[in-house]
Amino acid sequence: MALTLANGETHTIGDGTGDLVAVRLADQEAEDAIRRDPTLKLGEMYMEGRFILEQGDIYDFLALVKQNTTNEIFDFKMAALLIGRIAMQQLKSRMPINHNKRNVAHHYDLSEKLFELFLDEDWQYSCAYFDPPGIGLEEAQVAKKRHIAAKLMPQPNQRVLEIGSGWGGMAMYLAESTPGLDVTGITLSEEQLKISRERAQKRGLADRVRFELQDYRHLTGRKFDRIVSVGMFEHVGIGNYGNFFKKVHELLDDNGVMLLHSIARPKPSFATNAFIEKYIFPQGYIPSIAETLVPLEKAGLLTRDVEVLPLHYAYTLRHWRERFVARKAEAVALYDEKFFRMWEFYLAGSEMGFRWDELFIEQIQITKNQFATPDNRNYIAQNETKLREFEATRPPLEKFTF
Template sequence: MKFIVQALVSRLVETGNLKITYPDGTCQAFGDGTGSPVHLRINTKRALRGLALDPAYFLGHHYGTGDIDIVEGDMYGFLKAVFTGNPDFKYYDTGWNRLLDRLRYLFRWVREKNSVVRARRNVQHHYDLTGALYDLFLDQDRQYSCAYFERPNQSLDDAQLAKKRHIAAKLNIHRPGQSVLDIGSGWGGMALYLARQLGAKVTGVTLSDEQHALSVRRANEVGLSEAVTFLLQDYRNTEGPFDRIVSVGMFEHVGRPNYLTFFKKSASLLKRDGVMLLHTIGRTDRPSANNPFIEKYIFPGGYIPALSEVMQAVEKSGLAVTDVEILRLHYAETLRHWRERFMARREEAKALYDEKFCRIWEFYLAASESAFRWQNLVVFQIQLSHDQQSVPLTRDYIGRGEDCLLSHEGNPKAEPRGARRYPREASL
């Protein structure tokens, strides 16, 4: 098995400064010696065998179990060496790994059939971890999705606020009291923002007990419990109609077999002149299977779609696409902040769980950042409606809306700015 790993890494790392120590004690250098040194140690034969047979799964798995260690540098540095050492070659370009990827793609429907019961169980696997864990690395509003970095060196909290502002402007809420459905409302930050800044009446739905309890408490604490209602229920059981629908970071958990159900349900819940904004991770290349490590340890039942897969379902749902924006590298920067914050407070995470948990999450954050920075993942923001005249003709209204929201955020005593902001532009 050693020669398989050697051959693969030799092709992956032509530049950089990587060393690997094998279970027999031998050490091999890869790359041209440039850049920060990284040293990976494979402690057991089972880890060596796993890397040879299925690196996409066993690298993270055996790092979690301690069968693999980083003795110089860190896991992010190792992944950088692997993904940037030879841009013309990827590990899945080899025949065996290409076959594994194809088999996972063909049988992905087995994991993605998210019934109401199974969807709740999958969500609880990740989002019902103790809130103290998420407090270690998320922003103050607990936004667990891609931030929107408007400028270099912007803080995580500012970028997450900019994300909410950007989405709110695209929803084009033009008067107080308009009803909004937040599908996958998380810890309530987006719903509370829309109620506070726009005077919207928001219903948020989540399947996480932890998220629901905190959302309700937050709404009560800031005096918005009459404007925002949080429900512990599946979106498929929600009743409408609504003027606006927003969904941020939830679509990845829907599962490809349920895409048409998702969009048909959204279409039935959205008023004829309504607007929907979907914010989801997507891939820039062809449809493929999820990373098997992420599937098992982090997000069971999830799937990251190609844009073509999303559009096929939209086209059959009765909704029309009115705008698509691709957020490039924004999630890479978001994950960098999360990874650095998590590593700075790693001992606190270990006190909450254990060493294996910390190693798994260290790998999860590093691998996810790598996927957005050097591989094929981006974020899609897709705006939908029944009527093409539901939003203004040009995209200028988004910038104007963001400017108005920004000024309103600095004046917390101001009336909900939906009453004063861009009056709805005349339809053609």
């Protein structure tokens, strides 16, 4: 790597092997800011065009740094900064004031055209499942829905709740693959709600796939045979896990099954990356498996199956980033150059987290009694075979236009 400082000095880092990454710092203030607080300021300076990639891209730089540094490069000021951030994030996650809707709107109520730039045709904004390896993004997102549905095991005419229903793709897949299924999807995003309802209406599913602007904490008076949550648990906040699973216990039928699909980390970290917290997902937190299972068990629920998907989100994010960068002009036209670089940094940094920081996806199957699921895992593959047969006859998804 070639690093050119604000004063014009160029330093070569590494042994010279591999592709060259050339970086230039535009001014001394940017250089000093990154030295003081790299977790936040590197992304900010890249957004502002003051941390400049002259060769290679931002992912190349982040990956190179990660592979050639250790956490031992850490001084007292950085430690104090991290402790302060941990304390603030822990406090905010436990505050009784409900900022969930505001936090969701910060990200998911951005222009629909932005997400159309890089998502698949079904608007799946969560980790795809690359089974078999090497398939494209569209196929992998279908495989993700298939894998989840196979574990959820919905039966005809059952009631299903999706907590965090996105743009409606999972709910519609479940409804179309199982006769008579009644699906309720809840979201806090008004933009996602609008699009979900329009999509369900166009596919003739509005009578049994309904979407509501609803906080899961305020959902009462109903029981569901199946509950699914994909990519939403990361937004619950570490201080609210106990209440989340208590609500699941309240809503799930005694013979019901839940499937929780969430990003996870190898051990607790207590706080979210500063850049992600400030610009992308306010008050989000990625748990470890242990941080998930303890409140689940305390709520009186049973863990029936846990599966780790290690690198699938890295592959997903690579597809998203390449699609997004390929349509840079459209992204800049929607917002501006600074916004484009912010999202490029977010996608690149997230991919790096899954490739080099050991983040992964956890899929946890949850019940209230041990007889609600089979006592072997053969049924998952068997159900997936049946779902592939359904997919072969499913009408193609309509391209959503604006």
